[in-house]
Amino acid sequence: MIIFDNITKRYGSKVALENATIHIDKGDFVFLVGPSGAGKSTFIKLILKEIEPDEGKLIVAGRDITHLSNREIPQLRRSLGVVFQDFRLLPNKTVFENVAFAMEVLHHKPRVIKRQVPQVLDLMGIGEAADKFPDELSGGEQQRVAIARAIINNPKVLIADEPTGNLDKDTAWEIMQLLNQVNLRGTTVVMVTHAFDIVERMGKREVEIESGQIIRDTKGGIAADV
Amino acid sequence: MFKGLGYSLKQAIVQIFRNKGMTVASLFAITAMLLILGLFFFLTVNVNFITEEIKDQFDTIEVFLQDDQTEAQAEVIRNSLSQLQGVANVEYISKAQAMEEFKTRWGDNAYLLDGLASNPLPNSLRVTLENLEDGELVAEVSRSMSGVEDVRYYQTEVNKILRISEGIQKGALVVIAFLIIVSVVVVSNTVKLTVMARQEEIRIMKYVGATNWFIRGPLLLEGMFIGLIAALIALGCTWAIYARLMAAIGQQAVILLSTSLVETNFMMINLTWIYIALGISIGAFGSILSMRRFLQA
Numbered sequence: 001m002i003i004f005d006n007i008t009k010r011y012g013s014k015v016a017l018e019n020a021t022i023h024i025d026k027g028d029f030v031f032l033v034g035p036s037g038a039g040k041s042t043f044i045k046l047i048l049k050e051i052e053p054d055e056g057k058l059i060v061a062g063r064d065i066t067h068l069s070n071r072e073i074p075q076l077r078r079s080l081g082v083v084f085q086d087f088r089l090l091p092n093k094t095v096f097e098n099v100a101f102a103m104e105v106l107h108h109k110p111r112v113i114k115r116q117v118p119q120v121l122d123l124m125g126i127g128e129a130a131d132k133f134p135d136e137l138s139g140g141e142q143q144r145v146a147i148a149r150a151i152i153n154n155p156k157v158l159i160a161d162e163p164t165g166n167l168d169k170d171t172a173w174e175i176m177q178l179l180n181q182v183n184l185r186g187t188t189v190v191m192v193t194h195a196f197d198i199v200e201r202m203g204k205r206e207v208e209i210e211s212g213q214i215i216r217d218t219k220g221g222i223a224a225d226v
Numbered sequence: 227m228f229k230g231l232g233y234s235l236k237q238a239i240v241q242i243f244r245n246k247g248m249t250v251a252s253l254f255a256i257t258a259m260l261l262i263l264g265l266f267f268f269l270t271v272n273v274n275f276i277t278e279e280i281k282d283q284f285d286t287i288e289v290f291l292q293d294d295q296t297e298a299q300a301e302v303i304r305n306s307l308s309q310l311q312g313v314a315n316v317e318y319i320s321k322a323q324a325m326e327e328f329k330t331r332w333g334d335n336a337y338l339l340d341g342l343a344s345n346p347l348p349n350s351l352r353v354t355l356e357n358l359e360d361g362e363l364v365a366e367v368s369r370s371m372s373g374v375e376d377v378r379y380y381q382t383e384v385n386k387i388l389r390i391s392e393g394i395q396k397g398a399l400v401v402i403a404f405l406i407i408v409s410v411v412v413v414s415n416t417v418k419l420t421v422m423a424r425q426e427e428i429r430i431m432k433y434v435g436a437t438n439w440f441i442r443g444p445l446l447l448e449g450m451f452i453g454l455i456a457a458l459i460a461l462g463c464t465w466a467i468y469a470r471l472m473a474a475i476g477q478q479a480v481i482l483l484s485t486s487l488v489e490t491n492f493m494m495i496n497l498t499w500i501y502i503a504l505g506i507s508i509g510a511f512g513s514i515l516s517m518r519r520f521l522q523a
Binding site for chain 2: 080082
């Protein structure tokens with residue numbers, strides 16, 4: 001699903017990611033761990049095509065995205081869902097509108113939008129909150145809306161950038177359950193996190209990055225080939 | 227782009243009402259620009275119109291005959307003038323005819339002429355020139371003929387007027403071009419505030435795979451709407467002002483400049499298209515300009 005083939009990315013003279021090679025298969029659930037500034041964000045930004053790699057080859061969802069034109073980027077992003085630490089909901093739109101918005105972007109008919117959005121909100125356990133605005137919701141609820149928005153278009157890959165960073169322990173665990181559910185439905189999940197307790201408890205694949213190098217790639221605690 | 231037209235339209239209208247402050251600011255900016263533009267348009271068109279009138283009037287030389295000249299004597303002078311080089315034709319105008327023309331030109335104010343006890347105008351010959359270059363010579367010859375009281379030909383004055391009007395027209399064009407640039411900048415800055423306020427929204431739109439046109443569409447339409455509304459407001463103001471102006475000085479202009487001003491209807495029909503086209507373009511161009519930076523990457 002995601003293949004990094006000897007990817008190097010530099011910012012000026014500073015190396016953010018060096019000769020990174022990794023295969024993430026369809027249906028994988030991967031934690032990306034490591035200290036701040038290690039290169040995790042660069043990893044995510046490369047997948048989202050916010051930046052271009054300097055060297056190497058990058059394949060996402062079966063497509064070589066090493067070099068994409070500005071016109072092709074929207075196409076790529078439609079096969080990806082993104083969730084952020086700070087939720088990034090639009091404050092002046094209701095929960096329903098926040099999620100519907102992702103479907104409007106793809107020119108879905110209003111009839112289809114009206115049918116599908118409540119379904120996904122129910123799946124995320126926030127069907128009741130459809131008409132509320134983000135600031136009327138708790139952090140956990142806001143993150144559920146964000147996940148609903150990320151998965152409404154059935155992305156092949158869900159990218160979660162510290163999705164539990166702003167949440168208390170119990171809420172964080174609830175969110176993890178939802179992400180697990182999304183993963184079980186066949187979506188590949190790549191999650192950046194600092195929460196080692198969560199990583200441990202989930203028992204999924206871990207990729208550790210430090211100083212721009214992938215230093216560990218283990219599945220459920222057992223070291224795999226790097 | 228057209229696939230999302232319904233969405234764009236809806237969003238544009240919603241945004242116009244949600245950002246009332248921004249909308250009003252842009253509206254004022256464009257309306258003010260269009261009004262100043264209209265003023266210069268008014269000036270240029272009228273100067274142009276008056277210039278043409280003057281040109282028409284002054285390709286002729288008026289040769290006034292002495293009062294004791296009979297019609298037969300006038301005919302002799304007429305014949306010799308017609309044979310001069312550069313003369314297209316010579317027409318005899320009697321006192322009475324001259325008075326009639328005068329009255330027509332004065333229009334509503336013609337009653338002032340009714341008070342005259344006798345017709346003070348002389349009989350005259352109106353020489354129409356074939357080309358203006360020969361004017362000076364023809365005037366010279368006519369002046370020396372016996373039976374001629376006076377000759378009226380103002381070539382140097384006409385040239386001066388033509389030069390001034392040309393200057394005014396060129397100046398107005400420069401000012402209009404400058405105003406268009408200024409208004410695009412003003413609008414783009416106003417829209418930029420809207421875009422900045424919606425930067426987060428645009429970023430999220432890009433994350434979910436919105437194309438640039440999908441993001442641009444509503445803002446573009448928003449700009450065009452505002453431009454259109456501004457054009458209509460400016461039109462209303464201009465119409466009111468011009469109609470009032472015409473009522474106040476339109477007739478006086480005939481006496482002051484010996485020509486009338488351009489009709490209100492003619493002005494308004496032209497201005498309608500100019501305002502609408504310019505308003506919409508300024509709005510659209512301003513939006514696109516302000517979004518450019520935010521849509522990269």
